[in-house]
Amino acid sequence: xxxxxxxxxxxxxxxxxxxxxxxxxxxxxxxxxxxxxxxxxxxxxxxxxxxxxxxxxxxxxxxxxxxxxxxxxxxxxxxxxxxxxxxxxxxxxxxxxxxxxxxxxxxxxxxxxxxxxxxxxxxxxxxxxxxxxxxxxxxxxxxxxxxxxxxxxxxxxxxxxxxxxxxxxxxxxxxxxxxxxxxxxxxxxxxxxxxxxxxxxxxxxxxxxxxxxxxxxxxxxxxxxxxxxxxxxxxxxxxxxxxxxxxxxxxxxxxxxxxxxxxxxxxxxxxxxxxxxxxxxxxxx
Amino acid sequence: xxxxxxxxxxxxxxxxxxxxxxxxxxxxxxxxxxxxxxxxxxxxxxxxxxxxxxxxxxxxxxxxxxxxxxxxxxxxxxxxxxxxxxxxxxxxxxxxxxxxxxxxxxxxxxxxxxxxxxxxxxxxxxxxxxxxxxxxxxxxxxxxxxxxxxxxxxxxxxxxxxxxxxxxxxxxxxxxxxxxxxxxxxxxxxxxxxxxxxxxxxxxxxxxxxxxxxxxxxxxxxxxxxxxxxxxxxxxxxxxxxxxxxxxxxxxxxxxxxxxxxxxxxxxxxxxxxxxxxxxxxxxxxxxxxxxxxxxxxxxxxxxxxxxxxxxxxxxxxxxxxxxxxxxxxxxxxxxxxxxxxxxxxxxxxxxxxxxxxxx
Numbered sequence: 001x002x003x004x005x006x007x008x009x010x011x012x013x014x015x016x017x018x019x020x021x022x023x024x025x026x027x028x029x030x031x032x033x034x035x036x037x038x039x040x041x042x043x044x045x046x047x048x049x050x051x052x053x054x055x056x057x058x059x060x061x062x063x064x065x066x067x068x069x070x071x072x073x074x075x076x077x078x079x080x081x082x083x084x085x086x087x088x089x090x091x092x093x094x095x096x097x098x099x100x101x102x103x104x105x106x107x108x109x110x111x112x113x114x115x116x117x118x119x120x121x122x123x124x125x126x127x128x129x130x131x132x133x134x135x136x137x138x139x140x141x142x143x144x145x146x147x148x149x150x151x152x153x154x155x156x157x158x159x160x161x162x163x164x165x166x167x168x169x170x171x172x173x174x175x176x177x178x179x180x181x182x183x184x185x186x187x188x189x190x191x192x193x194x195x196x197x198x199x200x201x202x203x204x205x206x207x208x209x210x211x212x213x214x215x216x217x218x219x220x221x222x223x224x225x226x227x228x229x230x231x232x233x234x235x236x237x238x239x240x241x242x243x244x245x246x247x248x249x250x251x252x253x254x255x256x257x258x259x260x261x262x263x264x265x266x267x268x269x270x271x272x273x274x275x276x277x278x279x280x281x282x283x284x285x
Numbered sequence: 286x287x288x289x290x291x292x293x294x295x296x297x298x299x300x301x302x303x304x305x306x307x308x309x310x311x312x313x314x315x316x317x318x319x320x321x322x323x324x325x326x327x328x329x330x331x332x333x334x335x336x337x338x339x340x341x342x343x344x345x346x347x348x349x350x351x352x353x354x355x356x357x358x359x360x361x362x363x364x365x366x367x368x369x370x371x372x373x374x375x376x377x378x379x380x381x382x383x384x385x386x387x388x389x390x391x392x393x394x395x396x397x398x399x400x401x402x403x404x405x406x407x408x409x410x411x412x413x414x415x416x417x418x419x420x421x422x423x424x425x426x427x428x429x430x431x432x433x434x435x436x437x438x439x440x441x442x443x444x445x446x447x448x449x450x451x452x453x454x455x456x457x458x459x460x461x462x463x464x465x466x467x468x469x470x471x472x473x474x475x476x477x478x479x480x481x482x483x484x485x486x487x488x489x490x491x492x493x494x495x496x497x498x499x500x501x502x503x504x505x506x507x508x509x510x511x512x513x514x515x516x517x518x519x520x521x522x523x524x525x526x527x528x529x530x531x532x533x534x535x536x537x538x539x540x541x542x543x544x545x546x547x548x549x550x551x552x553x554x555x556x557x558x559x560x561x562x563x564x565x566x567x568x569x570x571x572x573x574x575x576x577x578x579x580x581x582x583x584x585x586x587x588x589x590x591x592x593x594x595x596x597x598x599x600x601x602x603x604x605x606x607x608x609x610x611x612x613x614x615x616x617x618x619x620x621x622x623x624x625x626x627x628x629x630x631x632x633x634x635x636x637x638x639x640x641x642x643x644x645x
Contacts, residue, residue: 178369178371180367180368180369180371181371181373183338183358183365183367183371184365184367184371184372184373185373185384186338186357186358186359187336187337187338187358187359187363187364187365187433188359188364188384188385188388188432188433188436189359189360189385189388189389189436190359190384190388191359191388194388198384199373202375202376203374203375205375
């Protein structure tokens with residue numbers, strides 16, 4: 001009986017373990033080793049911290065690194081600000097029948113790929129694009145303006161592409177909340193503002209945390225949107241990694257940057273969890 | 286003394302449906318006032334209007350003489366204990382109780398003192414740091430009441446708060462609530478569809494049906510002298526017999542199976558078709574004579590429903606198939622009664638109450 005059980009456990013566990021080992025552990029070990037290697041003057045491979053030292057010495061890498069982190073945090077906050085009212089409206093204001101329809105409407109744009117959606121924004125925003133055409137032809141502006149390739153359009157694109165990953169956990173968190181909690185708080189003397197900060201936000205906190213983690217990771221690791229909507233000035237850290245791997249063909253340096261990004265995101269998320277007094281396990285369950 | 290709550294011509298309409306139909310009543314300071322009615326009678330709507338969550342279509346609502354029409358729920362001197370309690374799951378017991386006090390801007394030390402005093406009052410001393418999920422049903426109940434009571438409201442509204450508890454706990458909480466109300470002296474307004482809750486706890490009970498009050502009275506009067514057919518049928522157990530009038534003053538009626546009974550008419554009605562209501566305990570078994578105002582008949586025992594002090598027998602009356610429920614006192618005298626026995630029984634005419642038959 002016992003061996004039987006063990007065999008079953010083994011069969012079911014194998015795919016998971018293989019997945020973890022082959023697709024996550026092994027590549028990362030490979031990258032880690034690569035990041036710690038370099039070539040000496042003779043062109044021979046040696047163990048070295050030079051790749052990491054390089055990052056701390058060159059200012060541009062630092063600058064890009066911090067900038068990427070700050071913008072990813074900004075994107076997360078903005079995404080929350082945009083999606084929370086939407087999630088609240090869908091779960092608490094409209095009738096349940098209508099809210100299903102609205103949720104589908106919200107998901108619909110995500111049935112097409114991110115690339116197509118970003119191109120859509122580019123068609124709207126570029127100098128010869130739809131918005132410029134409308135503004136000029138209606139006489140509001142004399143000549144078209146380039147709206148793409150700046151930080152604001154990049155942030156907007158990042159918020160847009162990550163909205164779904166915030167709104168879904170928020171909806172599921174708010175759906176579980178009993179309306180009478182809001183009424184009870186109101187009855188006990190709380191103003192709408194207090195209800196929002198003392199009741200609704202704490203209740204939705206696990207949803208907010210899990211949504212924020214996903215959005216932050218996606219923004220931090222996004223390559224496509226900063227590249228296409230931010231243009232040459234976007235200075236996103238993933239682009240540095242790409243450049244090292246593809247343009248400079250310096251895999252060792254690229255691997256080191258990759259690990260630094262991993263460390264960065266882990267530290268920021270750990271810090272965010274501490275700050276909001278949430279637990280990772282609870283937020284992601 | 287001025288009433289805590291005064292309601293005049295209060296109405297609430299939803300589209301074509303009138304939930305609360307022109308109510309007028311007052312609630313006295315310090316009393317335990319219950320509203321008893323079947324589900325859908327408008328009692329929750331009434332409560333929500335008093336709490337401020339719903340606006341009346343017309344009419345006025347005054348608390349301590351102050352008109353409440355422009356006052357939002359968070360400024361009203363009333364607090365509501367919700368049917369599902371609505372305790373805040375992300376706060377512990379202490380924080381839940383302190384929530385309202387913090388909103389009033391009470392000082393920290395004062396809050397601690399009052400929360401501790403309230404915890405002691407509801408027998409939860411030492412539970413302050415516990416999470417809501419760690420409490421039992423009855424404890425949650427008490428926290429919900431404490432959370433509202435700590436604000437010392439003019440009026441505490443309770444919306445069927447015992448509905449979710451199991452029977453044993455409900456019986457216990459009934460007594461606790463009544464005691465608590467007597468101790469704190471706050472006016473309680475209690476809403477329920479359970480007549481036993483209303484009768485046991487209240488000083489006054491309003492029986493509500495289809496948005497109107499059928500009768501506002503003390504529990505004893507409500508039971509003994511129901512003013513309308515609805516109250517007679519809804520409050521307490523009763524036997525209903527369709528009868529026709531034989532003669533008026535003194536009223537004599539005859540049942541469909543030909544039994545003539547003296548009875549008391551409650552509502553004035555010219556109709557000859559009436560319904561006769563007899564309480565199970567009003568039927569006296571093995572009576573010894575009685576006066577002229579006593580109806581006599583024989584009962585054939587069909588079944589005995591043993592339930593301790595609440596034991597009843599189901600018996601057919603006279604030669605008919607009509608079954609009556611009769612209370613069977615649990616004493617030696619009736620111990621020998623068994624299935625199929627024929628017993629003499631009787632009922633006083635004042636306990637035979639006739640109401641106009643309701644149009645079907």
